[in-house]
Amino acid sequence: MIMYGHPSPQEPAQPSVTAAPSSLAVAGDGFGWGSVGLLAAVLGSIRLRENGLTRFLGLDTGIGRPVLRRHAVHDWADTSDLTDGELRNLLARHSVEAAVVVLNAELALRLERVGCPVVYVDTNPFMWTEHELIPQTVTRYCAQLCPALPQLCWPVLRGITSLHWVGRIIGPRPSPSGAVVPGKAVLNFGGLQSPATTAGSVQSYLRLVSTAMMTAFKEQGYERVVVTGNLDADALPIPADLASDLDVSGGRLPREQFLNELATADIIATSPGQTTLLEIGALGRRAVVLPPQNLSQILHADEVSLIVDPNIVVTWPQGTVDQDRIARERGRGEDWAISTMYGEISAAAATWPDGVPELARSCSDALAYARRKETSLAPLGAVTGNEGAEEVVDILHDFLRKA
Incomplete structure (x- = not known):
């Protein structure tokens, strides 16, 4: 990957052990x-x-x-x-x-x-x-x-x-409390807080994506799903049959516990937040990238497609969120992008109250591919250190x- 167009940096700072702030x-x-x-x-x-x-x-x-x-x-x-x-x-x-x-x-x-x-x-x-x-x-x-x-x-x-x-x-890698647990997946949601979102629009996003991903986990034989992010796992808006067929736990976890859940998961499905993508890459875990909610997540997901593999990146199906338009008109700013995307997400949730079938298929395909190819996000950190x-x-x- 060629890096280009960066304004000139200052000379690197030299490590100092005598200037520690009190x-x-x-x-x-x-x-x-x-x-x-x-x-x-x-x-x-x-x-x-x-x-x-x-x-x-x-x-x-x-x-x-x-x-x-x-x-x-x-x-x-x-x-x-x-x-x-x-x-x-x-x-x-x-x-x-x-x-x-x-x-x-x-x-x-x-x-x-x-x-x-x-x-x-x-x-x-x-x-x-x-x-x-x-x-x-x-x-x-x-x-x-x-x-x-x-x-x-x-x-x-x-x-x-x-x-x-x-x-x-990224922080130091955790020392996992145990080995990878077969049949265990992590479903991580980030980017849920913004001045441009409402409780209803966030619920629409969670319902569409969690229903699709939980369906994919079930199809691929996973039994236990740890849900992480700023939400309550037991309040995740998924159909009752999915909730009863899967052992769902998690919620707002302390950072060390969150990293340990990542380290011991067989696979991770995550929102394309940059910090979490890098942490998953540092752990060497295989992963699937969920559909984005804002402009920064679109750009981070594009980076995964470019550097790692586009087959593990789930995009919004046609007729839901127009990611290409958001990227083309990014000069209008992040607040505009979030408002537009969540408006389209809410409309899609109203159109497909039981979930978008094409989104569930895309999640299942990405999950199967990541498992088969052992695709990890490690290359993300290799580009820039x-x-x-x-x-x-x-x-x-x-x-x-x-x-």
Whole structure:
């Protein structure tokens, strides 16, 4: 895979063991699990590097607090109701030297405004247009390498004042609590939280995709399905006959348990969220990619098709979601893409209340292919490396050493 069109990176930061911060503010975005996993990977690298001496102050990131508490983030504060002066005083009380912020542009810019230097982590640099808020002036901007950058995002990235390219960001591999369990599958849903979705539209997506995938699992002889994501497994909207024929468990799992479920699964069907795709690849597990819900997932699924194998990627059938149109008109922004896709998903769910037969066939075909070919997602990390978390810490330490 040839990488092209990337704005010139800064010189790589040199590892430093003398500039360990005593206190950091940390934050992700508030709409999903992706930034939480990324932040957990970076915090894990900081703690390993500094033997757990750094204190962390968590800001906002409500959905991720239970996960991040397991990474020694015990002090939390909400900033939405604080004035700039109150935020500045909060950081001073906790002796915060800098902040690591993942995919929360608004908070990153606000922290810089009150005098707190920010190391910003962006895993989707290929997506941005003038329609999105990008914190171009933060102290250090760490963009995760990707196979290629569409020309549409070049002007935005050229405006970043301190751009550093890093490898893919994933946490350490777990030590599985046991061997792979025959007949066990994981069904992972990501991307369910967004300002542009409603409870009804999310339920429509879950009903269409879970019905299709559970039907495929049953046809392929799987007996146990662990459902993961920000949802309750026992409330998954699937037909009663499927629910009674399969042993379904799971739900909102702690990160270590989630990774262990992945490591011991015979196969994984997952939404095309970048962090989870990379984690599955690092574990060497075979996988199937579920239909996307937003623009970033369309692009990540396309990457799997290009680098791994298109036969394990399930797309929306004709007459449901027009993925090609979303990709063609991506310049209209992510919010437009999400609203449009979920509108089409809701319409499809109303048209096919018992599920889309063609979608179930596509899921079954992809599942059978992945099992037969032993197709894993490992090639995704091979393209750009997977040491991004350590590289972010190097950049943080390099800045603190020079400050």
